[in-house]
Amino acid sequence: MKIAFLYAGQGSQKVGMGKDFYDEFDSFKNHLDNLSDGDIIKTHMFEGPMEELSNTKNTQRAMAAFAGAVTDMLADEDIKPEVAMGLSLGEYGALYAAGVYDYDSYVALTTFRGDKMNKAAEGKKCAMSAILGLSSELVTKSCEEYMSNHGDDAYVTVSNYNCTGQSVICGSESAVEEMENIFKEKGAKRCIRVRVSGPFHTKFMKDAGDALETYFNDNPLESPKLPVLLNATGDYYKEGDDLSKQLIKQVQSSVRLEENIEKLLSSDIDTYIEIGPGKVVSGFLKRMSKDIDKDIKILNIDTAEDYKAVVEYVKANK
Incomplete structure (x- = not known):
């Protein structure tokens, strides 16, 4: 054993x-x-x-x-x-x-x-969402593309690569909401908001x-x-x-x-x-x-x- x-x-x-x-x-x-x-x-x-x-x-x-x-x-x-x-x-x-x-x-x-x-x-208003059913590579690339088009004012990144088919994104409320819509269009099974007390791992x-x-x-x-x-x-x-x-x-x-x-x-x-x-x-x-x-x-x-x-x-x- x-x-x-x-x-x-x-x-x-x-x-x-x-x-x-x-x-x-x-x-x-x-x-x-x-x-x-x-x-x-x-x-x-x-x-x-x-x-x-x-x-x-x-x-x-x-x-x-x-x-x-x-x-x-x-x-x-x-x-x-x-x-x-x-x-x-x-x-x-x-x-x-x-x-x-x-x-x-x-x-x-x-x-x-x-x-x-x-x-x-403190004072940082962010959201976090678990993206289910998409590869970590696709989630990463999509966040990078979004950032390159919108800049730091619409910050969003992958905070957790949990397992195959599940990544967690974190960023500004508006950016996370937009990314959830993008991922659904790309075939995500679900996008689940994660309750946390801060934008950890960002x-x-x-x-x-x-x-x-x-x-x-x-x-x-x-x-x-x-x-x-x-x-x-x-x-x-x-x-x-x-x-x-x-x-x-x-x-x-x-x-x-x-x-x-x-x-x-x-x-x-x-x-x-x-x-x-x-x-x-x-x-x-x-x-x-x-x-x-x-x-x-x-x-x-x-x-x-x-x-x-x-x-x-x-x-x-x-």
């Missing part, structure tokens, strides 16, 4: 996340209780309201607190990945699994990132990128101790890569998850465990594995019962 850990991004959070873990497992409880802002984080996770939890400055550290605690619980059961990958914020979870920073530093970094992304988004996050650069200068990162796929490149971290530069780039440029998944599916990994609420990342993986008729096992850890089932499955099949 060869295992990959997958980590969810923003949008997967839900009120009540982690409460069953907290009530049942001392390890999870101790992880959260020992955080400097643990009480605030627990309130957002367990009680919400959803509007507060979904503000990126709260979402990011809540998701990190959950993911890091569960990752350590799995390690205590001698369940560790050969490879790690995450979606956007989830990349920070993958790096945690790879030993790039400790738990407190992981939550502190995502707290900082969330705060700076929240500030960078040039509007430059201030957040600059802030992260300063943060990493004061808090240098360790090198990953296992293979990690990076969103900004679509490829594995390579010896000598400047990881901090990749994370600075990631916050203000396209997430190349589709390429990350292609790399995973071309490997000998046969078991995938998504850590975090929802099944977004594993859903993309499942769709792309079917396209190439590859038989893999996908597991999810959203609840305490999920966790126990995963531990049981892995131990029975090692």
Whole structure:
């Protein structure tokens, strides 16, 4: 059995996340209780309201607190990945699994990132839309053509290449609306508006990128101790890569998850465990594995019962 850990991004959070873990497992409880802002984080996770939890400055550290605690619980059961990958914020979870920073530093970094992304988004009125049924190449080319004809006043770009046939565009409200009409004419199956609290993974996050650069200068990162796929490149971290530069780039440029998944599916990994609420990342993986008729096992850890089932499955099949 060869295992990959997958980590969810923003949008997967839900009120009540982690409460069953907290009530049942001392390890999870101790992880959260020992955080400097643990009480605030627990309130957002367990009680919400959803509007507060979904503000990126709260979402990011809540998701990190959950993911890091569960990752350590799995390690205590001698369940560790050969490879790690995450979606956007989830990349920070993958790096945690790879030993790039400790738990407190992981939550502190995502707290900082969330705060700076929240500030960078202030006053910027943008829209985001998932384009289904068109190739990433067509979506990219169409956005570039639109921009060349309209200029920065009608900014629109691809913020996420999620999986085969699904890309997400982000830009000014009018530009996104026009592009939705263009994509429908080009044969898109659907165009679905995505509710987010800011124009993430676009040039509007430059201030957040600059802030992260300063943060990493004061808090240098360790090198990953296992293979990690990076969103900004679509490829594995390579010896000598400047990881901090990749994370600075990631916050203000396209997430190349589709390429990350292609790399995973071309490997000998046969078991995938998504850590975090929802099944977004594993859903993309499942769709792309079917396209190439590859038989893999996908597991999810959203609840305490999920966790126990995963531990049981892995131990029975090692």
